[in-house]
Amino acid sequence: MDLSQACIPGEENKASVLPLPDSFLEFLKENDLNSSIYTGLDTIPRYIRLKPGYESQLKEIETELDCKLEKVDWLPGFFSIPPQIQIARTNAYRSGKIYGMDAASGAAVMALNVTCGDHVLDLCAAPGAKLCMLADLLGNSGTITGVDVAHHRLAACRTMLQKYEIGDRCRLFVADGTTFSFVPARSHTDVKISGAPDLKNEEDTFKEWTSKRTWKDRKDATKRKTATNDLTSLECSEPELIFYGRYSGVVGMSRNNLFHTVDAVESSTSGYDKLALLTNGFRLLKVGGSLVYSTCSLTVSQNEAVVEQFLSRNPKAELMKVDSAKMWRCRSGGILQTVRFDPKTSQTSGLFIAKFRKIAA
Template sequence: MSTIRISEDLKNLLYSLPEIDVESLLESYRKPMRQSIRVNTLKAKEEDIVSMLREKGVELEKIPWTRYGYWVVNNVNVASMLEHVLGLVYIQGAISMAPVEVLSPKPGELVLDLCAAPGSKTTQIAQILQGEGVIVANDVNAKRIRALSSNVQRCGIINCIITQADGRKFPLWAKSFFDKVLVDAPCTSLGIVSKDWGAAKNWSFRASERLSKLQLSLAISGFDCLKASGTMVYATCTLSPQENEWVIEHLIMSRPNARLESIKLEGLKMNKGLLEWQHKKFNPEVERCVRVYPYEHEAEGFFIVKITKEGEGS
């Protein structure tokens, strides 16, 4: 088996994290993740798509924590199938489907996906909205917006607006406007190293700290775009407390009307947010955040937190 290179900083980080099984984590980094898909009910009925795939020899197993999500059990390249190019299925990581389930958008709602490209979660939200309500899918990067546009088109979404803007500035024109906000923040990607070994080789405390400032600004911006009683989900696919618990602690310090909610998802192994890291104690509320490690489901690692904005609903 090939050897994965891990930076010194990353070694220090991993051994500083309580509860994490470092050997299992490194083992999971070496292996490809299990393939998973979401069937797109905007295009056809779930049972029809599933039976089309099964007829072609794709073995599927339902993912318990997400609607429309399936593990692909056998070794089939779904990306080259007609059903994929026609938008009947979307290839998406199994844990990456969890933040939208936690957000739980409802048909008719106004939803903002602040860091939307390449569009996995945007298309998942749109599927749950069933054409009712509106989703604003924003990204700052023009190249990534092309991928987002393609995926939104392929999935057949009519109620999506794609915007290119700095997410930190969104409250200038959309303050207290949305029912739901998703901030799937750019991060150091330690939850998806098996897709990109470079993330482990190049990981540094400095880069993580630099990103955490951007993540905090995005989280505050997303929160400010929420209506009173609205819900925001902040998620990253990394393990560093600097980009996760630290960000949330500072969000709730700067926005006293932010409340962290408990998260329940059937069948998903979840670990509580850290209360202490490197002699720094976090606010006890931060324990409501959840951490999912890559070795727990042979899938991505994620950090997810559900936040509501206290106040009268509009």
């Protein structure tokens, strides 16, 4: 296909073409992209994930959606549906049986190889589908910490966790992911043990989460209002805990210990087993832990260039092979062992994945 032309989405059968600006063509060339990935976007299917336990209701869900759910053979629990199908008003969606999630995003979660007992950190958690999938994979073990800089977006994550009844082991912080510095609650010794006497100050101890805020919480929120859209102010303020499940390690913990920041030494032994984001995330990763860096960008500057720079500055970082990728409908990235999804290759949104492990010094 001539790079100077591209089909207008939805008009392929009419052979309509649209010239692309020279500057955009140069951009595509610099990023090793062919303009053909922008054609036929309206034919890419939508993807849904079925909540575990509802497999027997597939026929009922198909009847309600009025379409066939096509199983994604390379991604467990995922199904594709025609792009025009809307799920938001269906009973299956409202009752928490299904949720929308692009298959490429699901692959990024699978790249973490989450196992029982893992403590997982997502430093860019909104809008929440990855958190839901992580919670399903962990089941009745481990914990998940979700962080996002936007309060309203993280509140949507909270709604999802409650809707799908999978938030018992989750905690959500409104914070800047590049400076967030709290390790999992497992690393603290003051987590309340069932049946043990509580010797801490009652006012300083977290009770079971409720949507009703205390006077102190309301007062603190008022102070933050002026900084809601001010990232600089947010970076300098204490992260805001907006949700925690009963088994997330927060209940019974003192406020001082929860909001205890850590250094590299403590995080190397008490940090997270799995997480997403990069420089700060790697700092919070324990030795032997895995980190997945994924973006929805197709550019080299935000993907391969970031990986190369990160590896050059972090001798403890080892780029790992994504084992599951051999089964995925994807292609190799510009660096060996990285992975790329794009509309043409994968019939999904664009996504880049690189996986790292923290090794001992």
